[in-house]
Amino acid sequence: MAIYTENEARRIMEKALSFSTADACEINLSGSESGNIRYARNSVSTSGHRSNQTLVVQSNFGKRSGTATIDEFDDESLKRVVARAEELAKLSPENPEFMEPLGPQSYDSSVSFVQATADIAPEYRAEVANSSIAPAMAKDVTAAGFLNDSSSFSAMLNSNGLFAYNKETNANFTVTMRTNDGTGSGWVTRDYNDIAKFDAAEASKIAIDKAVMSREAKAIEPGKYTVILEPSAAQGLLNGLQYALDARQADEGRSFMSKEGGNKMGDKIVDERVNIWSDPLHPDAPTATWNGAGQPLKKTIWIENGVVKNLAYSRYWAEQKGVDPLPSPSNFIMAGGDASLDELIKSTKKGILVTRLWYIRSVDPQTLLYTGLTRDGTFYIENGAIKHPVKNFRFNESPIIMLNNLETLGEQARVDGNLIPYMKIRDFTFTSLSDAV
């Protein structure tokens, strides 16, 4: 097994540290066990299992640092990897941005590991595939899907007395259902720390229903539309906002968050109903309680009532600016409302329901403008009901403009480790039509 207990990890790292002759030394040990199954054309195409462990040593002499890695942990190997890191450090140029390793920290106990996920067996994965393929075949639909589950640990020890350990499990599932006449496509994604929350048949049914419903889509003119974005669709654009929360890029004048003389901290940038935070202990989207630099992760508010409350400061940049360091978010939680998807549809006079956005790429980092396309279930809503499927659109839109044009917030759902609400947005910009199904 690649997953070491806290004591096993500590023992290995302490041994490695005992060989260090550098001014400072930091050791990271991590390992994971993961399994996957992939299917397409209603048949399993590949399945696999991976196991790996890595120990990374970073040694420092003054501001010179060197890093070496190894996947064997006997005494001789540990001695060798520490010696290599020290050799590399001595050869390296000085890094003026080098920061001393942190001293001892206190971390919250994380809730990111669930034994049931770590216990997943190949038979379970085959059953997941079958839960997609069997109902698909019954509806004249073809399933293509992927399940990947993993359990992992990471640990850190340094010469200044810091020790950290975390265990985590994750399961990610996606399935695309296409009608056999090639005119309809549906998709669904699920991800959990706890596999017990996953119902493959329920998820697959949503994708099958969307595939069948999206047959014979009609073309409507591109332009500005009210849209209901499912959480997956919204997440695609919010990613861009998440990566813009870096203070250094902002202060250097090369980010959406830049402004003359500094950054947009304290500025209202989106609708006042927008509240975004990160929380490693959130029971529905937990993460480790420390990051790769050994900094504790705590609940942090990024946007409050539409105002930028915090930007992330690396230890180096915080020192330059005379502020406290603040780690980047490990997840993204956006407050939702009470409205269900059905209620959002019912309250819409004319609009488009978007299942997901695809091939999202930055067009202009200055305005956080992104382009991409709708995919796998795009529907026209009129007078509170879905009227018919529509052909897919290309969009050119910024999450900032999107969150300024907020109409209604709906219920939250987990997407890729984040919690994102359904949202109704007015004047969302579609710039052309796509024939893709």
Next chain:
Amino acid sequence: MKRRDFVQLTGLGAGALLLPSTMMGNSIPAEALLSPGMDIVVKKRMADVALNTAKSMGATYADARIGRYLNQYVFTREDKVQNVVNTESFGIGIRVIANGTWGFASTNSVTEDGIKKATEQAVAIAKANSKFQKEPVKLAPVIGQGEVSWKTAVKKDFKDVPVSEKVDLLLRANSAALQNGANFVNSALFMVNEQKYFASTDGSYIDQDIHRIWPTFGVTAVDQGAGKFKTRQAMSAPMGMGYEYMDGLDSEKLDGAAGLKLYRNSYDMVEDATIAAQQAKEMLNAKSVDPGKYDLVLEPNHLGLTIHESVGHPTELDRVLGYEANYAGTSFATMDKWKSGDFKYGSDIVNIVADKTQPGSLGAVGYDDEGVKCKKWDIIRNGILVNYQAIRDQVNMIDQNESHGCCYAQSWNDVQFQRMPNISLEAGKDPYSIDQMIKDVEKGIYIAGRGSYSIDQQRYNFQFGGTVFYEIKNGEIVGMLNDVAYQSNTQEFWNSCVKICDQNDYRLFGSFFDGKGQPSQISAVSHGSSTSRFNDINVINTGRTI
């Protein structure tokens, strides 16, 4: 593709550069890159352990790939070295057919015991998965190659060049950019050496030594007062070459339109960084484009990405068949279109070839990762779709009996599958220069370098940006433009191709980290072309006020 699968590196331009974490391997000192690795005699013996074990367990076919993957990456910003990474990854991947079904397993224990165990696991997986198999795997025949070898023809092995020389070059490029008005510059040098040994039950023992290199940078100019910033990316291309690509030979430089310097088989990084800084500053005050229809003049380092997305991916047979439906998507270039024999993918002058042999290209190897000798074949001839990209277990589905030789795995640890060969647009047959092309355009835009790119899951609708844009009016370049992106439909776009410059303008564009599959694997691929003209393309203005 999930971001957590990637190592994030800051600042190379618009977005952060994301590197697949699988590329990292184990860190080693630079000198260790030079150690010769396992002797070929031992490799053959080890490979035979896998093949014999597989056969004794009832496998009808087996192949073994012993791979040593060496990477060296250097990252700098302004006057600082951010990181120098040397990595090595060594192991064996064994693929078998048992009960008509594929099985694969890998191990980093390249010993008789380790290989036996992995082979047993591969056969067990094949037998277990055969319960779900609808049709047995049909492999196109391959004649055993015997004991053969192939090497990228490098003049300077990057492993022989001291790290300090590489760092010096990047820092000189950074300094040139800063002296010419840049506020920030990030630069990087990626160097890869794949030492691959392939053996199969067909009687092939193939030893290959493959090299790739990619120098790149992002130069940013900031106007704090106006609250604006612009980044100009490098005009380099990743190449299947050695460190000689960094020589900056004058003989390999070409003059583009608007005073651009462009590079063929040799790159002058300091010169490019100098020009980049000047252009990044110029971009801050360039005119915002008027949206509408324009004739586009597309430079090869730009057009290569358009070829990649709109011809390369849609003609991958596994996409056409639906194997990638849940990830990258399917394809508009369906079998019925190909079978019709008259599907007009592009205009009559559009000839697109797949080529795994082109010297200097990223995709060039002697043999693919299932032991098939590499070749060149037509994808589009005189505008008509004539073939796909397919490997041994796929060609029977298009009524062919010879693999195209484009099977690849990113490492010994991953199973090989169909990957894009170099896909290139043939140069125009008649003499025609970039200057003549510009002269012939009344209302157009000249676009050089890669930029933002996005295309739908069946490869109909796309939107591309670029690195630099120049307005053409009545046969002359009249100035730089900002906020340009063009949107088109693949078939309409290629049918609007009216002129292609001649062979003198032909160059390679490359993609170093092309992703495909679940779990995702990367591969490197080149796309050659000469500057080409496309009439009446829809250009949008991407500027926004917030």
